Amino acid sequence: MIAIPLKTNTLESAIAPLFGKAKWFALIDNNRQVTFWHNELQSGREVVKYLKANNVERIVFQDIGGNPYLMLHNAGITCYHGGHGRILLKEALTFLEQNALIRVTPENMAEYVEKPHxxxxxxxxxxxxxxxxxxxxxxxxxxxxxxx
Structure with a gap:
């Protein structure tokens, strides 16, 4: 399962810039079937718990805090930086399939992740x-x- 934070609950949506405060998440299964989850948690840490409980294996984000990132990493969820600017859900999925996104690791997280507070x-x-x-x-x- 892949999770991508979105601004709206449509296939034409752009990625939401802030991971934990995203109103919606696209959850994409192995058959490319998309379901939308309305995020009412408003906390990166709580979102990570939800994603882990729902068997998410990969996530694409634009901006994420250090603590939620480390929680994702420690949960075994592979993280990818979606890039900067307006990126649509369909584009992010294509980039992910083409291995064109940067995989975020503890070694390079300083470039793509906010520092923990x-x-x-x-x-x-x-x-x-x-x-x-x-x-x-x-x-x-x-x-x-x-x-x-």
Missing amino acids: KHNKEEHKELHHCGHHHHEHSHGHRHAASHR
């Missing part, structure tokens, strides 16, 4: 980020974090 949400607001990682904000573009 060691502070909670309240501390996060006070710290103004640590200057070494990026965050996606609701207005659709990325900012380099900086100390203030």
Whole structure:
């Protein structure tokens, strides 16, 4: 089974940029049959638990946190970076079948995965980020974090 986070529950959907907050996931079986799962969990860690329980073996993502990535890796789920920009579900599946996607491993994860956080949400607001990682904000573009 393959899992891909999506913006909508259609075959024409683009990959959702944020793994844990994706509203939908395409679950593709070995016969290329697609079912859509509505993600109401809103937590990367909880999503990983769901995917593992549903026998997902491979996942394609654009942006994922360090902790969910390590959980996927430790669960034996193979991870692939889907690339940057707008990528459609059909394109991601074609790229995966053609072995054209980058397999993310602990050795190269620094290039494709956000660093794990060691502070909670309240501390996060006070710290103004640590200057070494990026965050996606609701207005659709990325900012380099900086100390203030």
